[in-house]
Amino acid sequence: MTAVGTSLGASLGTQPEAVYAGSVCAAMVCAGVLSRLSGGSREGARRARLLCADGAEPVFRWGGPGRSVAEAVARVGRRLGARLGREGWCLAAGAVLALSGESVLPLLAGAVAVPLLGRRLRRRERRRAREAREEAVIDLCTAVAGELRAGRTPERALPAVGMPDFGDAGAAVQAAARFGGDVPGALRRAARQEGADGLIGMAACWQVAVDGGAGLADGLDRVAGALRSERDQREELRAQLAGPRSTALVLALLPAFGLLLGGAMGAQPLRVLLHSPAGWACLTAAGLLEWAGLAWVSRIVRTAEEGDRR
Numbered sequence: 001m002t003a004v005g006t007s008l009g010a011s012l013g014t015q016p017e018a019v020y021a022g023s024v025c026a027a028m029v030c031a032g033v034l035s036r037l038s039g040g041s042r043e044g045a046r047r048a049r050l051l052c053a054d055g056a057e058p059v060f061r062w063g064g065p066g067r068s069v070a071e072a073v074a075r076v077g078r079r080l081g082a083r084l085g086r087e088g089w090c091l092a093a094g095a096v097l098a099l100s101g102e103s104v105l106p107l108l109a110g111a112v113a114v115p116l117l118g119r120r121l122r123r124r125e126r127r128r129a130r131e132a133r134e135e136a137v138i139d140l141c142t143a144v145a146g147e148l149r150a151g152r153t154p155e156r157a158l159p160a161v162g163m164p165d166f167g168d169a170g171a172a173v174q175a176a177a178r179f180g181g182d183v184p185g186a187l188r189r190a191a192r193q194e195g196a197d198g199l200i201g202m203a204a205c206w207q208v209a210v211d212g213g214a215g216l217a218d219g220l221d222r223v224a225g226a227l228r229s230e231r232d233q234r235e236e237l238r239a240q241l242a243g244p245r246s247t248a249l250v251l252a253l254l255p256a257f258g259l260l261l262g263g264a265m266g267a268q269p270l271r272v273l274l275h276s277p278a279g280w281a282c283l284t285a286a287g288l289l290e291w292a293g294l295a296w297v298s299r300i301v302r303t304a305e306e307g308d309r310r
Contacts, residue, residue, distance in 0.1 A: 087118040103274035105283075130195030134231060136165035137198035141224035144202075148217040154209065155180065166190050184210075198227045234305070241301050248297040255286060 094110020140161060147157035158177040163170030169190035176186040187203035190196055205219030262269035273279035 086121060087114045090114050090117055097270070101270035101274045103270075105274055109287075126194065133165060133193060133195030134198065134227065136163075137196055137202070138224050138227045138231070141198070141202055141220040141227070145217040145220040145224070148220075154183075154206065154216055158183070163190075166193060166196060169193060169196075198223060201226070237304065241304060244297065245301065248294065252290060252294055255290070 090113040091107075091110040094106045094108070094113070097106035097110075098104055140163060143161040144154075144157050147160055148154065152160060155177050159174050163173055166173070169186070169192075173183065173186040173190055175181065176183045184203040184207040187199045187206065191199035191203070201223040202220060205216055205223060209216035209219065259269050273283045
């Protein structure tokens with residue numbers, strides 16, 4: 001370090017002040033190198049920030065124009081999603097592609113995709129509601145069986161549990177149990193709802209228990225066990241079909257990646273597809289093949305699920 005300081009002093013001059021300044025500079029450089037090698041760079045940086053902030057720990061956050069732009073984009077996206085819905089994003093994507101490709105075809109394709117995607121989303125919502133109602137039937141049978149084993153009578157056990165997931169039909173079942181009505185008939189009427197088929201088994205157990213004096217709690221446990229086994233089997237089948245579904249989704253998205261790669265390479269695939277007869281033919285054939293592949297995979301999955309229910 002002294003040698004470095006001497007050399008710096010010689011370069012600055014032969015005065016003692018210059019030699020002293022060179023030694024100090026060399027000491028600072030060596031201390032920085034040693035702290036970097038010893039892994040203390042973060043601690044040194046923290047101490048420097050504390051020194052500059054007069055002992056108060058400064059808070060560094062991401063800010064500036066980048067953050068404001070990101071927040072504005074997220075805010076606009078939330079507002080558009082609330083107004084257009086999830087299927088409305090197809091129209092927005094078609095508008096963006098129409099502007100970038102200078103063609104009206106993507107906008108028309110987005111408009112066609114809106115009702116198709118909406119129907120698919122509604123089908124998914126109905127399936128989720130059906131599965132939630134099936135789970136509610138299992139919970140109802142288990143809860144009523146528990147109330148019966150706790151010492152309640154069937155007429156008091158059912159109102160104590162409640163049936164909020166079955167709407168007006170559930171309220172009718174509650175009223176029939178509370179005022180001595182036809183509980184099995186009310187259960188069968190409530191079983192007409194999608195996903196509430198298990199209430200038919202509950203109605204049969206109730207009818208047998210009233211007419212023959214059989215144990216209602218044991219029958220409800222058997223109904224709940226059967227419904228639970230069917231649910232577990234369906235979930236296992238869905239887990240096994242997750243692989244083919246993911247593969248089909250990846251294959252369906254490959255053309256989009258191809259377009260992005262072609263655009264990055266400067267080939268201008270959108271201009272070729274949207275502004276030439278050969279491109280129109282390729283686009284039509286690709287769309288038909290894409291639809292056929294997705295429909296084929298969906299049919300295979302739907303057939304497997306329907307066969308499992310049977």
